[in-house]
Structure formats: C-alpha cells, structure tokens
Amino acid sequence: MHILGHLILLGACAALLGQLVLAGPVRCKPNTTGIPMPSDFKRYQDTYQKNIKASLGTQGCTSKNIAARKSWDEIDDATRLDYIRAVHCLAAKPPKTDRSLASGIVNRLDDFTYIHINQTNIIHQSGYLLPWHRLFLWQIETALRDECGYKGYLPYWDVPRFSDDQTKSKVFDGSMTSFGGDGAFVQHALEQIILPGLVIANFSLPRAPGTGGGCVTTGPFAAGNFSISLGPVAKPVIDPTDKYGYRANPRCLGRDFHPGSSKGVLTWGNATTIVASDSIKALRNNVEDLWHLNSHTFVGLEAADPFSTPNDPVFYLLHAQIDRLWAIWQGQDLAQRTFAIDGNRTFLGIPLDYAPNVPPSLATIEDPMDMGLGWRPKTKEGMPMTEGGRCYIYE
Ligand SMILES: [Cu+2]
Numbered sequence: 439m440h441i442l443g444h445l446i447l448l449g450a451c452a453a454l455l456g457q458l459v460l461a462g463p464v465r466c467k468p469n470t471t472g473i474p475m476p477s478d479f480k481r482y483q484d485t486y487q488k489n490i491k492a493s494l495g496t497q498g499c500t501s502k503n504i505a506a507r508k509s510w511d512e513i514d515d516a517t518r519l520d521y522i523r524a525v526h527c528l529a530a531k532p533p534k535t536d537r538s539l540a541s542g543i544v545n546r547l548d549d550f551t552y553i554h555i556n557q558t559n560i561i562h563q564s565g566y567l568l569p570w571h572r573l574f575l576w577q578i579e580t581a582l583r584d585e586c587g588y589k590g591y592l593p594y595w596d597v598p599r600f601s602d603d604q605t606k607s608k609v610f611d612g613s614m615t616s617f618g619g620d621g622a623f624v625q626h627a628l629e630q631i632i633l634p635g636l637v638i639a640n641f642s643l644p645r646a647p648g649t650g651g652g653c654v655t656t657g658p659f660a661a662g663n664f665s666i667s668l669g670p671v672a673k674p675v676i677d678p679t680d681k682y683g684y685r686a687n688p689r690c691l692g693r694d695f696h697p698g699s700s701k702g703v704l705t706w707g708n709a710t711t712i713v714a715s716d717s718i719k720a721l722r723n724n725v726e727d728l729w730h731l732n733s734h735t736f737v738g739l740e741a742a743d744p745f746s747t748p749n750d751p752v753f754y755l756l757h758a759q760i761d762r763l764w765a766i767w768q769g770q771d772l773a774q775r776t777f778a779i780d781g782n783r784t785f786l787g788i789p790l791d792y793a794p795n796v797p798p799s800l801a802t803i804e805d806p807m808d809m810g811l812g813w814r815p816k817t818k819e820g821m822p823m824t825e826g827g828r829c830y831i832y833e
Pocket residue numbers: 554562571
C-alpha cells in the first residue's frame with residue numbers, strides 16, 4: 439500500500455514538474471480550491487487564532503510546540519499518504535479493548551468505534567457532545583503519531599469550502615491521497631432507522647437514499663483495501679441478540695453521498711452562524727441543527743450510523759471540522775467560553791434503558807466522561823485546547 443502511495447506521489451509531482459517546465463515556476467504545493475472563506479468568517483477565525491496565541495505559555499503549550507491542524511485540502515500529498523498509511527497501520531494492530539465487551543473488535547481502530555458505540559446515547563444531543571469528541575480526536579491523533587509514526591497532526595475536512603460539490607475536495611476525489619469517493623450505486627428507498635437504548639421504544643430517524651449505497655470503490659479504503667467489523671447499530675429492525683452490533687460483521691466500507699445535505703446546508707453562511715452564536719445554548723443548537731447531523735448524513739451509510747460512525751475513517755476529519763467551529767467560538771472570549779456547557783446527560787434528555795444511574799438531567803463540567811480503556815476524565819478536561827496535554831490550533 440505505502441509503496442504504491444509513494445509511486446503515486448512521485449507520479450503526481452513529476453507530472454506537475456513536467457507541466458511546469460513549459461508553464462512557469464515549479465510548485466509541488468496544493469492550491470487553495472473551492473468556495474473562498476468569506477471575510478466575516480475569517481474575522482472570527484483571526485480573532486480565535488490571535489486569542490489562542492496570546493494565551494499560550496503557562497501550561498507547557500507554547501508558540502514553539504503548538505500543533506497546527508490543517509485542512510486536508512491544504513496539506514501536501516506526502517502528509518496525506520503518511521496519514522492514510524498510519525490509519526492502515528492502526529487497522530493492522532491488535533485491539534487493546536477486552537474482547538469480552540464486544541467480540542467483533544478486531545483491531546486498534548475498533549477500540550475507538552467500540553467506545554463510540556458504547557457511549558453514543560450519552561455523547562450526542564447532550565452536554566458532552568463537544569468535549570467528548572475533542573478528547574476522542576486527540577486520542578486517535580496521539581495513536582496515529584505514537585503507535586504508527588504519523589508525523590503530522592489531525593487534518594480537518596473543510597466542509598463549507600465544498601458545500602456545492604464535496605467530490606471537488608481532496609477528501610473525496612477518489613484518488614489514493616483521498617478517503618475515496620461515494621459507494622457504488624445500489625437502488626434503495628428511504629428507511630427509518632431505530633436508535634436502540636432509549637426508553638422511548640423504537641425511537642427512529644429517517645435516512646434518505648443518496649447517490650451510492652454500496653461499497654466504496656476507489657481510494658485507500660475501497661473494498662479489498664479495507665474492511666470494518668462492528669455495527670451497523672441503527673437499523674430498521676434491531677436484532678435483540680446483538681442490539682449494539684458488537685458481534686463481528688466483516689464487510690466493506692459503504693457510503694451513500696446525499697448532496698442535498700451539503701448543498702445550501704453545509705455552507706460558509708451556516709458555519710458563520712455557528713461561530714457567531716451568542717450563547718453556549720445557541721452554539722450547541724446551531725452545531726447540532728445546522729452541521730453535525732447534516733455532515734454525517736452527507737457521507738451516508740456507515741458514517742450516518744450514529745453509533746458505529748467511526749467505522750468510516752473520514753469520521754475523524756468530519757469531527758475535526760466540528761471541533762474547529764467550537765474552537766473558533768470559544769476563541770472569541772476564552773475566559774467566558776472555554777468551560778461553557780449546555781445540555782443534558784443523555785440524548786435529548788431521554789432516559790436510557792441500560793443505565794438507570796445516568797440521570798437525564800443537566801450535564802456539568804465536573805461529570806466524568808468514559809473515553810474507553812479506563813480513561814474517565816472530567817468533562818472540563820475536554821474543553822481547553824491548550825491544557826492537559828492538548829496543544830493545537832486550527833489553521
Ligand atoms: Cu459521535
């Protein structure tokens with residue numbers, strides 16, 4: 439896989455050099471593509487970056503060691519290939535989770551998918567959404583670097599830049615330096631998928647058919663290059679003997695792009711509304727209503743299963759974009775906003791049928807969160823970007 443990748447990198451740069459001999463100065467760097475960032479969003483981003491930089495130096499995070507998380511479209515092919523190589527490396531490593539918890543766990547990536555499934559009804563449509571996923575992203579970034587030698591930091595999918603057509607992004611252009619494209623087209627209809635675990639029986643969400651529905655056929659995560667095991671969990675019919683999809687179910691990675699969830703929806707306008715939110719309540723509602731669900735729905739199928747969604751490796755770039763929006767919002771006023779929390783302790787405040795001791799009341803920053811493998815940090819540990827081992831800025 440990585441040998442092929444290097445050949446493609448050399449090929450792409452050589453082709454570029456060949457053209458440039460005729461056409462102008464040599465540049466093996468990607469260009470800024472897509473819909474340009476509007477000046478109002480840029481103002482919020484500039485303020486965030488300025489305030490973060492001004493806050494550095496007291497907690498071991500300095501202007502010298504701060505990590506820059508960049509757009510997948512703005513990093514170079516060597517970094518993209520290194521990231522993809524490291525994801526495959528985690529997929530080839532044994533898991534750390536006790537398999538008696540979920541017999542379908544086969545590799546190190548499944549440790550992440552497992553705890554996400556296990557915590558889904560607590561960490562979505564709740565007060566923990568943003569801090570839990572912030573620590574989750576940091577954990578995979580650390581695993582990619584420390585266990586698989588990835589040299590860069592977690593990239594983000596610059597969703598609003600490509601809201602008109604996400605296949606124009608290097609994230610989804612189908613090349614070996616992307617996450618591949620859509621799934622193969624399979625005729626399918628709208629379904630209601632049931633979310634298990636909530637005391638409201640058969641609580642379901644609609645899932646509209648998109649332009650794919652089958653296996654990803656291009657790129658490094660296409661069928662044959664990559665497989666997944668846990669889930670799916672949210673389905674039209676739940677199997678009571680395997681309610682959370684913990685049994686092995688080896689299969690290809692499927693997608694079902696839904697352009698209607700992106701075009702006119704995942705726009706710079708809505709991104710600006712999110713970072714301009716005037717309270718934590720507005721921020722959380724805007725993130726959930728304008729962005730979070732829609733970005734999962736755009737990718738579709740495995741990525742749109744609220745439980746086992748990390749099965750799609752693009753999950754981490756999708757959530758880095760959400761983490762970036764929260765970071766920019768926090769960065770407008772770090773003193774007032776870093777530890778702001780809003781929301782319940784469970785999905786929409788609905789009690790859970792398996793955890794009667796998790797009260798559906800309001801979440802606090804002192805509440806512990808379960809990150810898996812025995813790590814139970816307080817919610818407030820998942821909030822600053824430059825403390826407690828976290829040290830990063832979105833560029
Ligand atoms: Cu999630």
